[in-house]
Amino acid sequence: MRVLFIGDIVGHSGRDAACRLVDPLRNEFDADFVIANAENAAGGMGLTPAVADELFRRTSIDVMTLGNHAWTKREIYPYLQGQHRVLRPANYPPGAPGMGSGVFETSAGVIGVLVLMGRVYMETTDDPFRCADAELDALRGATNTVVVDMHAEATSEKQAMGLYLAGRVSAVLGTHTHVQTADERILPEGTAYITDVGMTGPVNSIIGMKVETVMRRFLTGLPSKFEVAEGPAQLSAVLLDIEEATGKARNILRVQRAVG
Numbered sequence: 001m002r003v004l005f006i007g008d009i010v011g012h013s014g015r016d017a018a019c020r021l022v023d024p025l026r027n028e029f030d031a032d033f034v035i036a037n038a039e040n041a042a043g044g045m046g047l048t049p050a051v052a053d054e055l056f057r058r059t060s061i062d063v064m065t066l067g068n069h070a071w072t073k074r075e076i077y078p079y080l081q082g083q084h085r086v087l088r089p090a091n092y093p094p095g096a097p098g099m100g101s102g103v104f105e106t107s108a109g110v111i112g113v114l115v116l117m118g119r120v121y122m123e124t125t126d127d128p129f130r131c132a133d134a135e136l137d138a139l140r141g142a143t144n145t146v147v148v149d150m151h152a153e154a155t156s157e158k159q160a161m162g163l164y165l166a167g168r169v170s171a172v173l174g175t176h177t178h179v180q181t182a183d184e185r186i187l188p189e190g191t192a193y194i195t196d197v198g199m200t201g202p203v204n205s206i207i208g209m210k211v212e213t214v215m216r217r218f219l220t221g222l223p224s225k226f227e228v229a230e231g232p233a234q235l236s237a238v239l240l241d242i243e244e245a246t247g248k249a250r251n252i253l254r255v256q257r258a259v260g
Contacts, residue, residue, distance in 0.1 A: 001032050001033065001106065001108040001109055001111065001145060001240075001241075001242045001244050002029060002030060002031045002032050002033075002182055002239065002240065002241055002242075002244075003031065003032065003034075003035065003111065003147060003170075003171075003239070003242060004022075004025060004026060004029060004031040004033070004034045004035070004237055004238075004239050004240075004255075005034075005035045005036070005037075005147065005149075005173050005197055005198070005237055005238050005240065006018060006034065006035065006036035006037065006041050006061070006197075006235065006236075006237045007037060007039050007180065007197035007199050007200050007235075007236035007237055008037045008067075008175055008176070008178055008197075008198075008200065008201070008208075009036055009040060009041040009055075009057050009200045010040040010041070010044055010178070010199055010200065010201030010202070010207075010208035010228060011040065011041070011042075011043060011044045011201060011202070011208060011228035011229075012206070012228070012230070013201050013202040013208075013229065013230055013233040014040070014041060014199070014200045014201035014202070014233060015041055015051065015054070015055065015229070016233060016257065017200050017201065017207070017233040017234065017235045017259050018036065018055060018059055018061070018200055018235065018260065019055070019058045019256050020259055020260075021235045021259065022034060022036070022060060022138040022235075023059060023060050023063060024059050025235070025237065025255065025257065026150070029239050030139075031239065032106045032107050032108040032117065032233075033062050033063075033104070033106045033108075033111055033195060034059075034061050034063075034072070035061070035062065035063045035064075035065060035113060035147060035149070035196070036055070036059075036061045036063075036065070036200075037064070037065045037067065037068060037149060037151070037175045038051075038052065038055060038064040038065070038066065038086070039065070039066040039067040039068070039151070040069060040201075040208065041055065042072075042073055042227050043202070043208050043228060044208060044209065044226065044227070044228035045069045045072045045073075046068075046070070046071070046072030046073035046076065047064070047066060047070075047071045047073060047076055047086070047223075048075055048076060049075060049076060049079040049083075050085055050201065052064060052076075052083065053194065056071070056085070061234075062085065062104060063085050063086075063087065063104060063113050064085065064086045064087070065113070065115045065149040065151070065175070066077035066086065066087065066088040066089065066115065066151075066152065067088075067089060067149075067151035067176055067186075068115055068117060068123060069117075070088040070089065070092075070098075071077045077097045077102070078097070080097040080098030080099075081097055081187065083099060084102055084120065085100055085102070085104075086098070087099055087100060087101065087102055087113060087114075087115045088100060088115060088129075088148075089115045089116055089117035089125065089151060090114060090115055090116060090131050090132075091116055091117055091125045091126040091127065091128045091131035091133050092117075092125055092126070093125075093126055100114065100115050100116075100131075100135065101113060101114040101115065101135050101138070101139060102190030103139065103142045103143060104231070106213060108244055109143070109152065109244045110142060110143040110145065111143060111144065111146070111147065112143045112145065112146040112147070113134070113146070113147050113149070114132070114135050114139065114141060114146060114147070114148045114149070114169070115148075115149045115151065115249045116128040116132055116148060116149070116150050116151065116152075116161065117130060117151045117152065118150065118151065118152025118153060118154060118157040118158065118176075119157070120152065120153060120154035120156070120157045120162075120221055121153040121154060122152065122153055128150075128152075128161065129160075129161070129248075130163060132148070132161070132195050132205070135227045136165075136168060136169070137145045138228045141198075143154040143165060143247070144170075144244075144246055144247030145170050145242055145244065145247040146162070146168075146169040146170055147169070147170055147171045147173065147181075148165060148169050148171065148172045148173065148242070148246065149173055149175055149218050150162070150172050150173065150174050150175070151174075151175045152174065152176055153176060155195050158172070158195050159193075159195065160193065162180055162187060162193040163187065165191060166187040166188070166189040166190075166191045166193075167187075167189025167190060167191060168189075168191070169191055169244075169247075170191065170192065170242045170247045170248070170249050171191060171192035171193070171194075171240050171249055171252070172191060172193050172258075173192075173193075173194055173197050173238060174194060174195045174196040174197065175196065175197055176196070177196045177207070178196070178198065178201075178207035178208055179196060179198060179207065180197060180198025180199075180254065180256065181194060181195040181196045181197060181198075182235045182254070183195050183251065184238065184251070184252045184253075184254050185194040185252070186249050186251070186252065189244035190215075190246070190247075190249055191206055191248075191249060192238075192242075192249035192252035192254065193252070194238055194252065194254070197236055197237060197238050198236025198237075198256070199236055200233070200234070200236055200237075201228075201229075201233055201234075202228070202230060202231050202232065202233050202234045203231070203232050203233060203234050204229060204231050204232065205228075205229035205231075205260070207228040208228060208229060209226040209227060209228060209229055210227045210228070210229045211229070212229070213214040213219055213225065213226050213227050214226060232258065232259065233259045234253070234256055234257060234258045234259065235255075235256070235258075235259075236256050236258045237254075237255040237256075238252055238254055238255060239251075239252070239253040239255055240252055241253075
């Protein structure tokens with residue numbers, strides 16, 4: 001099974017890049033399933049039903065994942081209850097709208113997708129490690145192939161989750177920091193890992209935001225409202241090659257493409 005995972009889609013520029021590049025990449029790599037982190041797709045923070053529907057309509061993305069901005073747009077709350085192709089972190093407390101994991105059919109077999117959120121330098125959530133154990137107990141009966149979106153700030157926490165789940169999931173893919181790392185590898189137990197997949201959004205920016213608005217905060221220490229940058233964009237992703245019978249990853253390939 002070949003799985004294409006698209007890094008955090010940021011704002012209009014990121015959506016445009018996704019709409020232009022996802023389908024050609026899916027065809028180029030002969031991907032069986034496409035996952036995209038879309039927690040910044042609407043105005044740089046959060047996701048709305050309209051934006052989610054647009055991305056589903058204009059691309060072949062199969063599942064979208066969210067992170068710490070899952071609740072920024074309140075109109076997404078009821079949408080998450082009925083749209084199980086959009087997943088928020090599983091380790092939010094009980095009662096949060098939506099689902100944190102799902103099982104999906106592909107042309108190459110069944111895949112599970114699990115979203116977890118870190119706690120280091122992030123808002124308080126339930127323990128992602130214990131949550132992972134519980135979620136995997138539920139998913140194990142359906143499939144051996146499970147891809148985890150580990151949405152976290154700290155490199156150490158992402159690496160810890162990768163090693164904690166090594167041999168139990170097909171991949172642990174970091175999101176949230178918007179800068180693609182060069183540490184992709186297959187852990188000894190057959191789990192693909194990368195600390196951060198990177199960002200799908202404006203190149204001339206600071207993690208997707210206008211340079212001047214972010215720079216102002218660094219130079220003055222005063223609050224500054226961040227605004228999504230515009231201009232040329234690129235797509236960041238990874239391609240996974242997974243053995244269907246065992247769920248073990250055979251390869252992970254970093255991908256970056258500019259909008260032509």
